[in-house]
Amino acid sequence: MNKPDEQFDEKLIQHYNERKARTTLSHAQQQALKHSVAQKKPKKLGFALQLTSLTCALGLLAFIVFDSNNVINTAPKTVLNTIDIHDYSFITTHEIDQTGSYASTITQQKRALDTQHANNLRLHQQHHIEYGTLVKVDNDWYIASCNDEVLVQIKQSLLSDLKGKHAVESSINMGDILAMTHNGKGQIIALKHAGDGAKQCKA
Incomplete structure (x- = not known):
């Protein structure tokens, strides 16, 4: 009863070996296949560079989109x-x-x-300009007019007002010849050194 089973096993093994012989690649074929697979397989470095480039591109795109939204909203x-x-x-x-x-x-x-x-x-x-010499300084100033021998008293209240308006020239001393500028109403609106007008006062 074992013989038919043995014959079947032998035939099965023989058939397997024949099929294996027909489908097994030769050594040269195996080398060629390995070589072609190796060429098609991406190199690890190239893949890493591609992945890095893709990440940078996506990050740049996100930044541009976000920044352009801000410009649109705030411009x-x-x-x-x-x-x-x-x-x-x-x-x-x-x-x-x-x-x-x-x-x-x-x-x-x-x-x-x-x-x-x-x-x-x-x-x-x-405006009318009158010249005179500063002859006395107390709280008030006294200026002797050159033209008509009038003594002009300028009260401290007016002096303070003119100084506040920067209408009094600095470094005025006793004996200086001054120019008194009057407005159309005859009011003194400025005091300064006479300059060329001093000649008129001395004449």
Whole structure:
């Protein structure tokens, strides 16, 4: 009863060996296959570089998208009609102050102030100038007029006002010949050294 099984086993082994012989690659074929597989397999270094490049590209893309969103959200709107604030003599400002009250202020522009200063200077040059010698300094100043022998007393209150307006020249001493500038109303508006006017006073 064992013989049929043995014959079957032998036939099975023979068949297996024949199939194995037909499908087994020769040594040369095995080497060629290994070589082709090795060429197709990516190198570890190349793969690492590709992965690093991909990561950098994704990071850069995320940064650009995030930054462009910020620029879009925070960029001021373009003003089509530009103005030069210096073209206006006055600027009125309206606001709610820290106490919660409505407040408004008026600012006079420098250009308007420059024009006003030039006009004032022109008027100032038209003022009457009188020359005199500082003869006494107490709390008040006493100036003896050169032209008509009038003693001019300038009270401390006026001196303080003129000094506050920087209308009194510094380093004035007793005996100095001064120029007293009067406005159209005859009021003294400035005191300074006479300069060339000293010749008129001495004549």
